[in-house]
Amino acid sequence: MTVPASSVALGDPAVRAAFREWLLRIADDELAIGHRHAEWTGVGPDIESDVAMSSIAQEELGHARLLYEQIAGEAPGAVDRLAFGRPPSEFRNAVLLEQPNQGWEFSITRLALYEAFESVRFGLLARSGQEPVAALAATLAREERYHGLFAATWLERLAGASVDAGGRVQAALDVAWPYALGFFETTDADGVLLRAGLVSDSAERQRDVWEAAVRPLLERCALTPPVAEPRLGGRRGVHTPALGEMHAAMTEVWASDPEARW
């Protein structure tokens, strides 16, 4: 039996650290957007979409948990400590995902941009050759497909509902787009993973694939992404104040007694 090249690569501590960093970004992205989406529970625009968005939030939090398990192992409390026991500066999520919901149009626009990115990223992870994470990525991508469908279906209808509605969605896109470009922020870890063959596409290439998926959807909606510089920071732990506020709410119960068994 031959050992996959990627397993050999993971023998290198630098590669192992970079791979961990990559998994942590994915898990933190899922936790952040999952938490924001969970804030729609009970106040969605209609009961059906409220239930659907809450279910999507639950799935995103579930994905975060499975990915944290890959990093922290299954020891009791390990996942919770990783999710809730770190200060905001140790979170690696893209800053877009920590932004408050602002309005339904913003959450839907953000979800559409994020799901297109998730599809690219889970594809890369599934091809990383690194089991069991690769198989997990392929499984999770199945659920993400519906999330993308929900976002696109809503976005098309919101954008085309009226001149006022279209303007509001465009305004949401103007805010979200520069942050979304921060999905592709790189650190030293990206170079390490590329050289080791665990990630097959550079960040620039990933962005091209993402834009090729996102732009036709936006065109269908008569929406135009602004020309803007990426809003970076998240992948290095440099966050907006929104994360501090979200982190306080998110960790409040766990922090009240970190040793409690729930």
Add this chain to the structure above:
Amino acid sequence: MEPGGGVTPRGVEAARRTEAPWVRTLEAADGVWAVFLQARRRDAHVHVGDVHAPDAEMALVLAKENYARRDPCVSLWVVPARAIRGTASDAADMFEPATDKSYRFGGSYRQQQRVYRGGYSAGPTEDDR
């Protein structure tokens, strides 16, 4: 429109004629879609509830999360609730047999039971031997 062409006036007339006191249109607000769920490939689509949606695509998207997230599902149908015609509730009498028709019930046929249960297969099964 030509008589007999497209959605036929004759057809519409026929529908109106049959909307006798025993036929009713479901009372539903605009944008209400009835949702039918198929749990396994050989099962019938069963009405499981409604969703509010501006069009069929959105109705399907919402139905998926509202009705198919807890139980098995392989297919969904959505139908504008107002398109459904039913028998009036005071017409229930006509389903009551006046004489004993239990001889018509298919319940004792093994093959039919298998079809109803969804376990149908063309080949002989343990029951047949």
